[in-house]
Amino acid sequence: xxxxxxxxxxxxxxxxxxxxxxxxxxxxxxxxxxxxxxxxxxxxxxxxxxxxxxxxxxxxxxxxxxxxxxxxxxxxxxxxxxxxxxxxxxxxxxxxxxxxxxxxxxxxxxxxxxxxxxxxxxxxxxxxxxxxxxxxxxxxxxxxxxxxxxxxxxxxxxxxxxxxx
Numbered sequence: 001x002x003x004x005x006x007x008x009x010x011x012x013x014x015x016x017x018x019x020x021x022x023x024x025x026x027x028x029x030x031x032x033x034x035x036x037x038x039x040x041x042x043x044x045x046x047x048x049x050x051x052x053x054x055x056x057x058x059x060x061x062x063x064x065x066x067x068x069x070x071x072x073x074x075x076x077x078x079x080x081x082x083x084x085x086x087x088x089x090x091x092x093x094x095x096x097x098x099x100x101x102x103x104x105x106x107x108x109x110x111x112x113x114x115x116x117x118x119x120x121x122x123x124x125x126x127x128x129x130x131x132x133x134x135x136x137x138x139x140x141x142x143x144x145x146x147x148x149x150x151x152x153x154x155x156x157x158x159x160x161x162x163x164x165x
Contacts, residue, residue: 026047026048027047027048027099028045028046028047028048029045029046029047029048029098029099029104030043030044030045030104031043031044031045031046031055031098031104031105031106032104032105032106033055033059033082033105033106033107033108034105034106034107034108035059035063035068035108035109036107036108036109036110037069037070038063038068038069038070039068039069041105042059042062042063042066042068044058044059044062046058046098047099048097048098048099049097049098049099050097050098050099051094051095051096051097051098052082052092052093052094052095052096052098053077053094053095055082055098055106056077056080056082056094056108057077059108060072060077060080072110077094078111079110079111080108080109080110080111081108081109081110081111082106082107082108083106083107083108083109084101084102084103084106085103085105085106085107086101086102086103088107092106
C-alpha cells in the first residue's frame with residue numbers, strides 16, 4: 001500500500017513540474033468558417049493573434065485537404081474575403097487580428113473582383129484554345145498537299161494519271 005502511495009506522490013510531483021511553464025499564455029480560439037457554396041463549416045483552432053489573411057490561408061488548406069466542393073481554381077488569399085456575422089456588409093480587414101473581432105464564427109466567400117478577373121482569364125484561354133484548334137485543323141488539311149508538292153508531284157498530274165491509265 002505504501003509503495004502505491006509513494007508512486008502516486010511522485011507522479012503528482014512530476015505532473016506539477018510539467019505544468020510549471022513560464023507565463024506564456026497563448027489564447028487559442030476554435031474558429032468556425034462557413035464557405036459559401038460548401039456544405040457545413042470548417043472548424044479549426046488558431047491563435048488569437050493570427051491575422052485574417054493567415055486564417056483564410058489555413059481555411060483554404062483545410063478546404064483542399066478535405067476535398068470539399070466547389071473546387072476553387074486559385075488558392076490565393078487575395079481572392080477571398082472573410083465576413084463577421086456582426087457586420088455582414090463589410091469584409092474584415094486582412095491585417096486585423098482574428099481575436100479582436102469578438103467572434104468565432106465567420107463566413108468566407110470569393111471576392112467579386114477576383115471572380116470577374118478569373119472569368120475574363122477563362123474566356124481568353126478559351127479563345128486561344130479555339131484559335132489553336134482551328135490552326136491545327138487547317139494545317140492537317142494542307143499537310144498532304146504540301147507533301148505532294150515537295151516530292152515533285154502536282155495535284156493535276158496525279159489526277160490525270162488516274163483517268164488515262
